[in-house]
Amino acid sequence: MAIGGLGQLDQEYDGSNLRIGILHARWNKEIIDALVEGAIKKLLSLNVKRENIIIETVPGSFELPYGSKLFVEKQKRLGKPLDAVIPIGVLIKGSTMHFEYICDSTTHQLMKLNFELGIPVIFGVLTCLTLEQAEARAGLIEGKMHNHGEDWGAAAVEMATKFN
Numbered sequence: 001m002a003i004g005g006l007g008q009l010d011q012e013y014d015g016s017n018l019r020i021g022i023l024h025a026r027w028n029k030e031i032i033d034a035l036v037e038g039a040i041k042k043l044l045s046l047n048v049k050r051e052n053i054i055i056e057t058v059p060g061s062f063e064l065p066y067g068s069k070l071f072v073e074k075q076k077r078l079g080k081p082l083d084a085v086i087p088i089g090v091l092i093k094g095s096t097m098h099f100e101y102i103c104d105s106t107t108h109q110l111m112k113l114n115f116e117l118g119i120p121v122i123f124g125v126l127t128c129l130t131l132e133q134a135e136a137r138a139g140l141i142e143g144k145m146h147n148h149g150e151d152w153g154a155a156a157v158e159m160a161t162k163f164n
């Protein structure tokens with residue numbers, strides 16, 4: 001049984017012709033860095049060329065939806081369209097309702113962006129009640145969970161190739 005609902009690939013997908021964008025928020029840097037590293041590691045393992053992995057940042061998770069739209073549109077204007085984008089953010093519950101509102105609005109808007117942009121927009125946002133939950137899902141706690149960034153890299157390659 002897969003640990004923590006691993007997003008197992010149903011087959012090996014070849015990302016050698018793909019251009020993938022990673023847009024990450026800058027809150028909770030240590031966790032973000034681990035997730036981004038996990039996504040890159042998986043993309044490279046699926047033959048995505050390092051020069052075709054384009055990384056940009058935004059202040060926080062709330063900026064991920066609109067930032068993703070601007071990022072994808074800019075790459076298209078440059079004549080280097082992205083085949084998928086992976087917005088990455090880490091939201092950790094504080095003592096107010098701020099967390100709930102950002103989680104809810106960001107999640108819904110990222111889902112809508114798939115249809116608006118016409119490319120896969122992967123849900124790479126951790127919505128955690130504690131710092132430990134976030135660390136575990138970034139593979140930062142030995143033997144606990146796995147790095148979810150790897151799942152997001154795999155999802156990006158699968159979704160950008162299997163239906164073409």
Ligand SMILES: O=c1[nH]c(NC[C@H](O)[C@H](O)[C@H](O)CO)c([N+](=O)[O-])c(=O)[nH]1
Binds near residue numbers: 063
């Ligand atoms: O990415 C995050 N942004 C957070 N807030 C900033 C928000 O995403 C926006 O950047 C900010 O509100 C400016 O629009 C967070 N918290 O407030 O806790 C958080 O945990 N993670």
